[in-house]
Amino acid sequence: MEMLLLCHCSAKNYTKILENDFEHPSIRRKIASLSNLGVDEWIPPIMAFMNRMARTEDFNLDDFSQFITAFEKVYMHGWLKKQIKSQREMVCYSALVAINNDMPFDSVINQINQHADNSGFIAALDEDLYEPRPNQVNLIKAILLRLDMEQQDESVIKTYTGRITIEHILPQALVNEYWINRFQPQEHVYWLHKIGNLTLISGSKNSEAQHYDFIKKKSIYEKLNSKSSFDLTKDVCNSSEWGLAELKMRHEKMKTQLKKLWLV
Incomplete structure (x- = not known):
């Protein structure tokens, strides 16, 4: 019994x-x-x-x-x-x-x-975070979703519906003039897969955002974000510019938040 x-x-x-x-x-x-x-x-x-x-x-x-x-x-x-x-x-x-x-x-x-x-x-936290392996993709989503949750009052537990995709703000290919003028090739390689360059968007794939300039990318983010609201992505859209200084600032902010969460 x-x-x-x-x-x-x-x-x-x-x-x-x-x-x-x-x-x-x-x-x-x-x-x-x-x-x-x-x-x-x-x-x-x-x-x-x-x-x-x-x-x-x-x-x-x-x-x-x-x-x-x-x-x-x-x-x-x-x-x-x-x-x-x-x-x-x-x-x-x-x-x-x-x-x-x-x-x-x-x-x-x-x-x-x-x-x-x-x-x-x-x-x-300063290593390349993004890798296209399933476990690593799940980890990145979990981290970004946790940071998104932390922007809410603790009594609020956001639920995220639909497909969630990881988006590189600075695109993976340095082909658009906007990005070429703001990032040296070595800077692009160094920062591309860091947490400060990653955000979340709704949808089965993020190919719609592609390699456009930041203004065009923001308009796409805002449209996709209307389906499932990510505060992390809203914060990116509040920036008028996305260069090395903005990327570094976001990276350091996210590191600080994660250390506050998970340092023993």
């Missing part, structure tokens, strides 16, 4: 995670962000924590919120450092073992934080 109750509890908690059915705004935001990665390796430790809350009085909701915060930070370090799946899963395994072995809360957090790599995380 006890085993049946545990199975029922696990099933309820698993469904709650999948449906992001949490009242706490901060928890909902973090679960939404993790879900956007398109993998499920992060679910077992979170479900284990919820199961332990249900069967004991060791942990409470505030502990759960702190656990989610600590776990997300360290887990995202692995993603940004482009760790392979088995390396990323180490923090999941450590958290799961600590929870299931009935370690106290502080010990669970310590087990998570031993996998943190602040210096590696910070260095990764």
Whole structure:
């Protein structure tokens, strides 16, 4: 009978995670962000924590919120450092073992934080982020969507419908005179795939934006953005110019926001 109750509890908690059915705004935001990665390796430790809350009085909701915060930070370090799946899963395994072995809360957090790599995380923010691999595309979307969420009050959880595409503001081919006059070839190569040059638009593909000048691109962004509103893209459209100075400024701003979110 006890085993049946545990199975029922696990099933309820698993469904709650999948449906992001949490009242706490901060928890909902973090679960939404993790879900956007398109993998499920992060679910077992979170479900284990919820199961332990249900069967004991060791942990409470505030502990759960702190656990989610600590776990997300360290887990995202692995993603940004482009760790392979088995390396990323180490923090999941450590958290799961600590929870299931009935370690106290502080010990669970310590087990998570031993996998943190602040210096590696910070260095990764200046690396090329964009790669056309499925996992990397999911990561970029998850990061940009998280930054978009952070522009809202915590009580607001935006939902994004339809197809979402990653857009290079400075285009991938340096052919339009507007861009040639503003970026040297080596600057184009260096900045093209950095986070400061990436944004989100709605649609199955972003070929409509192509290699136009910035004014034309903005008009296309505004049209596509009417389908699914991205504050990150609105901010880009508020710029009258897109040169090296604007790109650098946006890049540094996004780095600062991500460090605020995920530095341990």
